[in-house]
Amino acid sequence: MDIDLNGSAQYASGEDTARLQAAIDRCAESGGGRVTVPGGRTYVIDGIILRSNVELHLEKNARLLGSGREEKYIKRPGPFERLRNDTPICGLVFASGAENISITGEGTIDGNYREFIPAGQEGVKHLRFYKYPRPMTVYFEDCRNVNLKDITIKDAPFWTVHLVGCVGSNITGVKIFNDRCMPNTDGFDIDRCKNTYLSGCVVVTGDDAVCPKCTEETARYGDCENIYVENCRLTSASSAVKFGSSSFGNFRNCVFENLEISESNRGLAFQLRDTGDAENIVFRNISVGTERYSEDWWGCGEPIYVTCCPREDGLTGGNIRNIVFDNIKCACENGIFICGGAPGAVDGVRFSDVSLDFRRVTQYPLSRYDLRPWKGEPLVFEELSPVFAVNARNVEFDDFKVTDPDGILVKRENTLRNCENITEI
Numbered sequence: 001m002d003i004d005l006n007g008s009a010q011y012a013s014g015e016d017t018a019r020l021q022a023a024i025d026r027c028a029e030s031g032g033g034r035v036t037v038p039g040g041r042t043y044v045i046d047g048i049i050l051r052s053n054v055e056l057h058l059e060k061n062a063r064l065l066g067s068g069r070e071e072k073y074i075k076r077p078g079p080f081e082r083l084r085n086d087t088p089i090c091g092l093v094f095a096s097g098a099e100n101i102s103i104t105g106e107g108t109i110d111g112n113y114r115e116f117i118p119a120g121q122e123g124v125k126h127l128r129f130y131k132y133p134r135p136m137t138v139y140f141e142d143c144r145n146v147n148l149k150d151i152t153i154k155d156a157p158f159w160t161v162h163l164v165g166c167v168g169s170n171i172t173g174v175k176i177f178n179d180r181c182m183p184n185t186d187g188f189d190i191d192r193c194k195n196t197y198l199s200g201c202v203v204v205t206g207d208d209a210v211c212p213k214c215t216e217e218t219a220r221y222g223d224c225e226n227i228y229v230e231n232c233r234l235t236s237a238s239s240a241v242k243f244g245s246s247s248f249g250n251f252r253n254c255v256f257e258n259l260e261i262s263e264s265n266r267g268l269a270f271q272l273r274d275t276g277d278a279e280n281i282v283f284r285n286i287s288v289g290t291e292r293y294s295e296d297w298w299g300c301g302e303p304i305y306v307t308c309c310p311r312e313d314g315l316t317g318g319n320i321r322n323i324v325f326d327n328i329k330c331a332c333e334n335g336i337f338i339c340g341g342a343p344g345a346v347d348g349v350r351f352s353d354v355s356l357d358f359r360r361v362t363q364y365p366l367s368r369y370d371l372r373p374w375k376g377e378p379l380v381f382e383e384l385s386p387v388f389a390v391n392a393r394n395v396e397f398d399d400f401k402v403t404d405p406d407g408i409l410v411k412r413e414n415t416l417r418n419c420e421n422i423t424e425i
Contacts, residue, residue, distance in 0.1 A: 014345050027251070037106035043063065046067050046069055047413070053099070069311075077181050090235065092139075106151070113156060113157035129184075142221070147169075163196070168195045171188070172198075192222060198227075211243075213246040215246045225252045227253075252279055259286045267332075272309075297363075335388060336356070337388050337389075343418055392416075397424045
């Protein structure tokens, strides 16, 4: 059943929400189909629930604008991120236990983040906000066969697209544009999902652009496995790709290739801080451009960052095994940082056809590496070198190139501490 949400009048948020939700419900009850949101106007909505077998199609110049009335959004009970954090979360566009759901079209979902921050913050690097967490813009949990295609999502107040325990997600041509000064605005959070495909997406955001996670409260969904990301352009005030820092499950069998990363605080990152491991991860054919965003933000411009260190006593920090970086071209202010919380915690990393082109972009201090969040000293102060590695073994460099036209390197050789079997071919 296809339903056209016709009518050109401007409605209050409650009326727009009711009309759109009624159309979705009616479509689902009739066996599924497409609900079309016509272009040409803004629909102010509170929370809506997407039902099984329904495609929500946003025509060009159709805009779903979050009302900012968080109490009217769709709530999921807490805890959130940690079992000890008994905090509920909510979503603007929400689905739970659904299958065969889609959001398509050339229209826009606007998270309206300005409703969640105090006014008068023009020109700041880090916007202050009223509370943590704030609403997810798209939140899907325990769903099967998810399709997001060609839509634009902008101005998220918190995580933009949060997929939790979903199986079989296909995300193509999606564009995310968030304020780079807005904290916690991850682009895609892939939380304990399986068989996730991202292609042809553009993400510009104030936090991690693509972020596989395993939050503690979602353990019933198991590990995060089989992610394939290709042909995307990513810009982040944090990390362009980051595993963690929520890492209470394992990450396995993931491929990232043909990516263009620019103006990011970090490039390709593992920030395991809990109990989970990462293994069999491949990065291939990627250009990375990094520069310091701020001294307050996590990250010091590392183009490749491989760490597994416990954030607090009682957690192991996990292990990292069998990671490949192949044909990675980096323009960077800092070097590669590898750090295991225990000897051999990082075991088996191959760098093949990797180049580091050091250049000075910002005026922030160099010769430091950032371990936040972890239980020890947050920053490591060392002479700037191409690779700084601690507690790693079986690391291989094949066709590894370093250029330094601005002369910012203090030492040309790598810095290795408590490492075994580090080889250059």
